[in-house]
Amino acid sequence: MMERTIDFTFANSLLKPRPQDGHKGTFGHALIIAGKYGMAGASVLAARACLRTGVGKVTILCPHKNNDILQIAVPEAILKHDPSETIFSQATDIEAYDAVAIGPGISTENVTAQALHEQLEFIRESSQKCPLLMDADALNILSLNPTWADDIPDGTIITPHKGEQRRLRDAGINLDRFILVDKGHPTKIILPSNEIYTCPYGNDGMATAGSGDVLTGIIAGLLAQGYDSEAAAILGVILHALAGDAATATLGSHSVIASDIIEYLPEAFKIIRGTSH
DSSP states (O other): OOEEEHHHHHHHHHOOOTTOOOTTTTEEEEEEEEOTTTTTTHHHHHHHHHHHHOOOOOEEEOGGGHHHHHHHTTTEEEEEOSSSSSOOOOSSOTTSEEEEEEEEOOOOHHHHHHHHHHHHHHHHHTTTOOOOEEHHHHHHHHHHSGGGGGGSOOOOOEOOOHHHHHHHHHHTOGGGGSSSESSSSEEEEEOTSSSSSEOOOGGGGOOTTHHHHHHHHHHHHHHTTOHHHHHHHHHHHHHHHHHHHHHHHHOOTTTOOOHHHHHHHHHHHHHHTTOOO
């Protein structure tokens, strides 16, 4: 088993150059399935983080009642409406997208669970082989329906906190097939090859509601830009942590909220590039 600490030099080696003649199509299109009615903030945070990470386009699959909130909070995003007024109820075609992230704030209601299962089947059967990230309620649904794990492509990124991870393991799901982002301090990325990458950055100010949604958006943005899943997970974790450190340095650990982590993502990129002052 190989273990490595993620440092700036390694993180910088993972960053892709951005072509000067690129356009929004060059930098990928991410689909985010998040946020039932009453949890629209999960969609907002994930989408804004995704955009701040450099993706070309973001589409949010959302219930109708979240339309006005999202149009105002994330005007840069495209909205695709679920047939339901309030929840994720129907899987959607993925052929137009370069990455899919699913789970934050979707709930574990039966209709949403069935829609998730159908979505996993779409992804598995797609000729596009769209990379997938599963977080939050998508993982909670999976722990209640462990046989559905067979429909998840190998190498999918999963981002459980400790409680979600325990429920997945208690359900008998083999997590070794996945790229596991073991959230905490320090956060570890555990690859199917048994390689472990540890992020030494981050702080207690990031222990705030929505921080995980931000991480989901960051990694989804990297996946859509063409980073392989392992690099996206590693780079996404350190960007998230460095942005949290920068936010805490300015605001103090008591006062950081998830939106602040997004606002300090530009500083995180500069730190990795060695251009921060």
